[in-house]
Amino acid sequence: MRIEGTLSKWNDDRGFGFITPTQGGQEIFVHISIFPKDGVRPTLGEKFTFEIETDNNGKKRAKNLLCTDRPTVKRPTSAPSRRPTSYHRKEGPGFFARVIPLLIVVGLVVYGYGEYSRRAAPLAANAAKPEIQETSPAYRCDGRTYCSQMTSCAEATFFLRNCPSVQMDGNNDGVPCEQQWCTSPFAK
Numbered sequence: 001m002r003i004e005g006t007l008s009k010w011n012d013d014r015g016f017g018f019i020t021p022t023q024g025g026q027e028i029f030v031h032i033s034i035f036p037k038d039g040v041r042p043t044l045g046e047k048f049t050f051e052i053e054t055d056n057n058g059k060k061r062a063k064n065l066l067c068t069d070r071p072t073v074k075r076p077t078s079a080p081s082r083r084p085t086s087y088h089r090k091e092g093p094g095f096f097a098r099v100i101p102l103l104i105v106v107g108l109v110v111y112g113y114g115e116y117s118r119r120a121a122p123l124a125a126n127a128a129k130p131e132i133q134e135t136s137p138a139y140r141c142d143g144r145t146y147c148s149q150m151t152s153c154a155e156a157t158f159f160l161r162n163c164p165s166v167q168m169d170g171n172n173d174g175v176p177c178e179q180q181w182c183t184s185p186f187a188k
Contacts, residue, residue, distance in 0.1 A: 003028075004068075007046045019048060019062055028052060029061040036067060147177035156182060 003021050005028065010017035015032035028050070035042060047069050050062040139155055141163035150156040150168070156176040159166050168176035175182050 002049045002051060002064075004047065004049050007042055007044055007048065010042055010044055012041065017042065019050065026060070029059065030065065031061070034063060034065045036065075036070070038070065040067075040070060147180045150177060150180075153177065153182040 003023070005019040005021045007030070008018055008020040008027060017030055018027040019030050020027050030048075030050070032042070046067065048062075048065055048067055050065045052060050053063045054060055139158040141159070144150070144159065145163075145166045145168070147156060147168050150159065153176075156168050160168050160174075160176040166176075171178075
């Protein structure tokens with residue numbers, strides 16, 4: 001049985017409202033999904049004819065809604081429906097909104113790694129290259145290899161850095177003759 005009524009309440013953000021029957025009685029719930037897909041938004045005071053159905057919870061709602069104040073114009077099926085955006089399902093961020101932050105993070109990581117590599121390379125090159133002391137006229141490699149053959153810490157250090165096959169740094173820490181000549185941290 002078709003009933004006539006007027007739209008008395010409408011929440012445009014949520015897409016539902018209530019129709020007051022012309023004969024009187026309880027307001028009937030109406031959802032945007034049963035309105036014609038003609039692109040016209042429902043307005044307060046608009047007249048309708050509809051049927052009533054009861055949902056699983058026992059509440060009444062309108063179905064088979066016809067808008068008596070609107071002309072019935074068929075839209076071509078190939079044209080896309082222009083429904084208001086407030087009725088569409090909310091979508092997450094678009095492709096570019098997800099990709100751009102990712103590209104920024106990758107760019108920062110690449111830049112940081114480049115800076116780290118640029119600064120760490122000279123340090124590694126300096127650490128790997130032993131310091132070669134300029135040849136001092138006072139010292140020269142003359143075949144001595146043991147601490148007992150040295151006369152000072154400076155002489156032992158020269159031999160350790162510049163002469164082959166010396167045996168003056170037992171713990172390989174770069175300080176020669178620690179027990180005899182280079183015992184002080186200030187020894188040269």
